[in-house]
Amino acid sequence: MSTDFQSIPLIDISPLVAKCDDPNVSQNKDVAEVVRLLDQACREAGFFYVKGHGIPDSLIKEVREITHKYFGQPYEEKLKIKLSHKTGYRGYQRVGENITKGIPDRHEAIDCYSELKKGMYGGLGDPLVGINKWPSDPPRFKEVMEEYLALCTELSRKIMRGIALALGGSVDEFEGKIAGDPFWVFRIIGYPGSLSTTDEGLPKNDVGCGAHTDYGLLTLVNQDDDKTALQVRNVSGEWISAVPIPGTFVCNIGDMLKILTNGIYESTLHRVINNSPKYRVCVAYFYEPNFNASIRPLEMCVKKSGGEKKFEAAVYGEHLVSKVLTNFTY
Numbered sequence: 001m002s003t004d005f006q007s008i009p010l011i012d013i014s015p016l017v018a019k020c021d022d023p024n025v026s027q028n029k030d031v032a033e034v035v036r037l038l039d040q041a042c043r044e045a046g047f048f049y050v051k052g053h054g055i056p057d058s059l060i061k062e063v064r065e066i067t068h069k070y071f072g073q074p075y076e077e078k079l080k081i082k083l084s085h086k087t088g089y090r091g092y093q094r095v096g097e098n099i100t101k102g103i104p105d106r107h108e109a110i111d112c113y114s115e116l117k118k119g120m121y122g123g124l125g126d127p128l129v130g131i132n133k134w135p136s137d138p139p140r141f142k143e144v145m146e147e148y149l150a151l152c153t154e155l156s157r158k159i160m161r162g163i164a165l166a167l168g169g170s171v172d173e174f175e176g177k178i179a180g181d182p183f184w185v186f187r188i189i190g191y192p193g194s195l196s197t198t199d200e201g202l203p204k205n206d207v208g209c210g211a212h213t214d215y216g217l218l219t220l221v222n223q224d225d226d227k228t229a230l231q232v233r234n235v236s237g238e239w240i241s242a243v244p245i246p247g248t249f250v251c252n253i254g255d256m257l258k259i260l261t262n263g264i265y266e267s268t269l270h271r272v273i274n275n276s277p278k279y280r281v282c283v284a285y286f287y288e289p290n291f292n293a294s295i296r297p298l299e300m301c302v303k304k305s306g307g308e309k310k311f312e313a314a315v316y317g318e319h320l321v322s323k324v325l326t327n328f329t330y
């Protein structure tokens with residue numbers, strides 16, 4: 001239910017972060033205000049910034065710095081952890097290897113996923129079975145990223161508690177069978193600076209990542225502070241820039257939350273164009289349902305949105321696997 005929003009709201013979620021696990025959370029006035037703002041942002045844009053999230057700024061910056069260092073290395077070094085179907089689509093992909101709607105994206109990335117063992121969930125996850133591939137250089141890359149991942153999982157769980165309340169549900173609506181054992185996807189992405197110009201001398205619109213929606217519940221984007229590249233489409237078709245706000249995450253809703261809410265919240269289209277001459281990094285954490293969760297519109301959301309189910313049920317793991325298999329040519 002997107003609108004023609006012109007900017008992306010910023011929400012201070014500190015009361016929610018502090019109180020979301022208290023037994024009386026639903027009676028807290030400060031939490032209620034955060035919940036109101038979350039509901040508004042999710043309905044109007046499907047995108048919002050959060051501050052007061054509790055993840056140390058020093059770690060957020062270190063994650064980006066170490067990412068710049070990794071991508072700054074020569075290809076042969078980066079290719080030591082090359083992604084392929086044999087690695088369960090985990091590891092490094094060169095610029096142009098990832099494809100969105102049939103067009104190669106101008107980004108390179110390391111893709112990581114929660115652990116999946118062969119035969120788990122009746123083989124549903126088998127294409128993604130493998131061990132995450134972390135570079136040995138820069139040193140401590142894996143340690144820094146794993147510390148960060150754990151904090152992103154915890155923060156996402158808390159924001160989802162707020163979203164559960166925003167929908168009028170119980171605080172743990174998204175736990176248990178939906179996301180009590182949340183899967184995660186982690187993309188460490190680099191977008192080369194734009195060198196090329198048009199005949200008029202203007203920078204070319206090099207698409208770093210074509211228009212897409214995210215697949216799961218909630219995305220946390222940690223982007224460079226000094227270039228604007230992420231764009232979000234409003235209902236009128238205008239592209240609204242998610243200008244970096246230091247110390248914040250950009251959050252957005254994925255396809256599974258759209259289904260659960262019967263479209264009350266939408267997974268908004270977005271794309272990335274790095275027109276800056278400088279190399280840009282983004283580290284995106286995707287909080288997802290249980291891998292084998294069967295996702296269908298929640299009864300309370302169907303009631304609130306006219307009484308008719310707008311989406312068929314989907315198994316999250318099937319949705320993810322079908323996406324990953326079309327993102328690469330191998």
Ligand SMILES: N=C(N)NCCCC[C@H](N)C(=O)O
Pocket residue numbers: 098099100101185187209212213214215216286323327
């Ligand atoms: N796990 C997530 N959400 N990844 C987002 C990647 C979006 C681009 C991808 N080529 C696509 O077409 O989906």
Ligand SMILES: O=C(O)CCC(=O)C(=O)O
Pocket residue numbers: 187189209214221223229230270271272282284
């Ligand atoms: O680079 C960004 O800011 C966002 C990347 C993105 O949308 C994605 O990886 O799904």
Ligand SMILES: [Fe+2]
Pocket residue numbers: 212213214270
């Ligand atoms: Fe995305």
